[in-house]
Amino acid sequence: MINELDASVSCVLQSRFLAIEPLKELEYAEQLPDHLGNPGGVVIYQRFRFFPETVITPEGVGEGTRITVEIGPMPVSVHEEVRASWRSTFARLDALLKEDAA
Structure with missing residues (x-):
């Protein structure tokens, strides 16, 4: 994954899809990276x-x-990091929707 605002910031995603039902559900498990970017010990769904x-x-x-x-x-x-990330994502989505509506 590469940051849209700063391409020098990137992160390798370690994920495995558990369910894919088009237009219904998408589920995956993600192994969060450690401070060096290697697969860490935390798995979230x-x-x-x-x-x-x-x-x-x-x-x-x-x-x-x-x-x-x-x-x-x-x-x-x-x-807090996850909250901030989602807030940023929704703020960008909101801006895109406002742009599209204009």
Whole structure:
């Protein structure tokens, strides 16, 4: 994985997919890297589920997708870093959606 804002920052991902159901569910186990970037001793699980829903936008009523994200278990020592990462991801998504709506 390479940081979009600073390509000199990268991280090797050690993941194994556990479930892939297109447009329904994506689940994987990820072995977090140690301070040297090597596979560490912490494994976390992530699951993304997709639910079709009716949405209301300024343009009217239509079809959309609700995504739920489940992550864990993970040690308390990485909670804040993970929160910050997700906040950043959602902030970028929000900016893209506002750009698209303009």
